[in-house]
């Protein structure tokens with residue numbers, strides 16, 4: 001029995017948000033035992049000039065303020081995405097705003113980008129750099145709820161954080177900031193990406209390498225929207241796509257009494273739906289754009305299924321609520337077994353295998 005099985009009843013006695021706050025405090029205090037196991041060489045992924053020790057990452061939203069990236073890397077994640085951070089601090093929506101749907105192994109959240117703002121976040125990432133901390137940490141950037149110029153908010157975020165994170169994610173897919181998902185539309189996305197690439201270009205003289213820029217999309221897209229996104233991503237030579245954020249749909253598939261809470265649904269029920277969108281984006285970009293598969297992963301087989309559908313890397317969040325950080329180790333073990341069973345010696349050989 002692992003430590004989390006013992007602690008879980010205590011965590012579940014608190015509201016989800018209080019329990020999450022407690023996890024952050026324990027991680028910050030160094031009270032969560034780390035995993036010292038070295039990753040199997042078969043799990044290594046080389047992408048964007050970065051070497052991922054394994055392809056299993058922590059999805060955005062767990063460490064919104066970049067406080068526990070190293071503590072989560074020490075749990076065995078191959079990379080950690082911090083944020084979403086907005087230029088100015090903001091409180092987010094009224095509480096309660098996170099719901100555990102235990103029967104469905106799911107979560108609904110309508111947090112609305114609660115975070116302490118870009119300055120505090122940048123200082124924390126800069127401190128990591130000063131201490132020469134190893135491990136891949138991404139920065140997920142967003143716009144303030146009351147912003148008059150949301151595109152400028154992304155530019156501000158990228159400009160401030162260049163040099164402080166290993167990759168950047170442009171989050172235009174949270175359902176909890178009104179109007180944000182409109183940036184996925186053809187013209188808006190075109191403008192947003194042009195501005196961000198100009199910002200990155202202008203900064204390349206300051207840094208030796210150009211950090212990869214990824215776009216995180218919603219699963220709630222029709223065929224035309226998916227095609228438009230694929231076209232714009234390819235046109236701008238964007239480094240990668242993260243598929244997907246939470247869904248505003250799928251409520252009729254749920255058992256829990258909290259199924260009608262508004263917000264984004266994540267966890268088990270999102271798995272098939274988000275994997276379908278991942279496969280669509282792989283097809284629409286002809287396998288040429290690296291994809292990160294997220295949504296409902298709770299075991300190694302599911303991580304492998306995302307990889308076969310086209311993901312070069314995967315991420316998870318909700319399953320941690322139900323299984324604790326020990327899950328990372330078992331996912332990696334199962335994933336390695338899946339690779340070997342199919343006769344592969346590395347992850348890259350399995351990427352997109354379901355399309356062949």
Ligand SMILES: Cc1cc2nc3c(=O)[nH]c(=O)nc-3n(C[C@H](O)[C@H](O)[C@H](O)COP(=O)(O)O)c2cc1C
Pocket residue numbers: 059060061062064083084098107109111113140171174216244245246265266267268270294295296297315316317318319
């Ligand atoms: C409580 C909570 C907060 C989240 N906050 C963010 C966020 O700030 N930015 C973001 O891009 N995604 C956020 N997400 C979405 C996750 O990163 C992920 O895309 C989604 O939950 C699907 O993965 P999962 O089923 O493994 O949780 C959040 C998810 C949850 C459950």
